[in-house]
Amino acid sequence: MxxxxxxxxxxxxxxxxxxxxxxxxxLFKHPVARVLGVVGALFALWEAFSAKCYLATHLGSRSITERLGESSLYLLGLVAxxxxxxxxxxxxGWEKVSSPEFVDGINGTLGFFASKNPFPWYKDFLLGFATRNSTLFAYTVEWSQIAIAVTLAIAGVLFIYSKKSAVKKIALKLSSxxxxxxxxxNANFYLAAGWTGPGxxxxxxxxxWIQGILLYVWLYRVGQQN
Structure with a gap:
């Protein structure tokens, strides 16, 4: 190369x-995250000093004078x-899964979110259905976050590195x-806790909105491939 x-x-x-x-x-607390951070740093340094990037080659930039096309660059940015x-x-998700505090304290969390919630109908949801099924609700939240993360990451890698259109299409659907x-x-987090502070x-x-825009782009590309 x-x-x-x-x-x-x-x-x-x-x-x-x-x-x-x-x-x-x-910043990272988990040992796996620290190892991955160091590995990523070493890989980035290798690319910097060797001036070689496999991903750039895969996307069509095979030499310094041959730059990435506009479409490849924009898709790479979206996947990033x-x-x-x-x-x-x-x-x-990992912060919740790795400690019992989230599940154990879910009733208190729901009560706090409901205390000054500006949406009466959502306050009723928090104090009603969510509180009655608080343990299930907590597990659903934390494992949904993990599932979303893993799916987005795997689908992103498949879309960038696969050369098969069928695999790319599956990756786009999984991403969607x-x-x-x-x-x-995010809509539920906003309704539940948006009032707690500007952050x-x-x-x-x-x-x-970022996810909404990205969803539109991926669905548009899926439609183009049909």
């Missing part, structure tokens, strides 16, 4: 490696956004299902 990334791409990989090392040392969403859902799940989760309010709105 020839060298196929320029000095700017190499600098970006060095910066990415530095961020991953910092995250592995200072999807992988970021996958990380966010995994982080949120996961994004629908994410949209529903919770903002992140759920941002994720809701």
């Amino acid at each position: 020839e060298k196929n990334i320029n000095w700017l791409d190499r600098l970006m990989r060095i910066a990415l490696a530095a961020i991953l090392v910092f995250a592995a040392v200072a 956004i999807q992988m970021t969403l996958a990380y966010e859902w995994w982080s949120a 299902l996961a994004l629908i799940g994410g949209i529903l989760m 919770t309010h903002g992140i759920n709105l941002v994720m809701f």
